[in-house]
Amino acid sequence: MTKSGENAGHGRIKGVLFDKDGTLFDYHGTWGPILSEVAAALAGERISLVPEMLASIGYRAETGRFEAGSIAAAGDTFALADAWRAILGIRDREGLVARLDGYFAELGPERSIPVTDLRAYFRAMKGRGLTLGIATNDVAASAAGTILRFGISDYIDFAAGYDSGHGAKPGPGMALAFCAASGLAPADIAVVGDNMHDLEMGRGAGAGLLVGVLTGTSAAADLAPLADHVIADITLLPALLDQSKSR
Known part of the structure; x- marks a missing residue:
């Protein structure tokens, strides 16, 4: 076009x-699995929170895709951290950002398609x-x-x-x-x-x-x-x- x-x-x-x-x-083949894995790691024993965490950054279960313009699609780690802090009850924003960036620096190169x-x-x-x-x-x-x-x-x-x-x-x-x-x-x-x-x-x-x-x-x-x-x-x-x- x-x-x-x-x-x-x-x-x-x-x-x-x-x-x-x-x-x-x-995007979907790479970051769908990565974000699901990271959400599960952060949720720990509260695994039932994972669907809510993914939905908060733009994942739609009915399509299996992230929405255009969503936090996952277009935001940075701070936006992602803020969405998940509210669900997980984490106060330390900088600490969560550092943890997320650590996951992404490791998994991104390894899993990218x-x-x-x-x-x-x-x-x-x-x-x-x-x-x-x-x-x-x-x-x-x-x-x-x-x-x-x-x-x-x-x-x-x-x-x-x-x-x-x-x-x-x-x-x-x-x-x-x-x-x-x-x-x-x-x-x-x-x-x-x-x-x-x-x-x-x-x-x-x-x-x-x-x-x-x-x-x-x-x-x-x-x-x-x-x-x-x-x-x-x-x-x-x-x-x-x-x-x-x-x-």
Whole structure:
């Protein structure tokens, strides 16, 4: 799906900033099991609380999926911790955040299910002369571990998590930091993500191209209000960039 928008098709994209979960990795296949396991670990003997914990962050039992824009889909660890503190009766917010980030840094790289062969994909994207980055509302340690596990360190020029000092999405900080690190103007970058928070980050930073993908929690209709293009997955991005150049 393509939208004739202010940013669409100008053909000068020099860098691409990708969201991580739901964009590079299948969201439901990766994070459904992880969040269920972490909720059970925190609940301990109060295992009956797990359904309520998952529902509080956007899980819908009737569909087996997390809702678009929910805490699980778009929030950071602080938002998740606040939702679960209320249910578990935990007062120590910082302690719970640290515990959650520890789980995610361990389980994220180990359990992530890529949407394609990421090493081959990023090698090809780098071969186009593009500057490449990853911006996630996950903890930075999880992003770093995932980059290492999938062998894409040589191709990634920038990576940031919610705790990297640039702020969390939907704020523009991570996109602006990518531009600062790469020397690119915001108008020269594309932001690719599965959630409105990703696109809002890109719009706030003034990114030249906003691309939504359908490998996460959002439907095309969810992304259409902000996205210049909505594609099935990242494997279609090279053709989209070629199409933009030809206009």
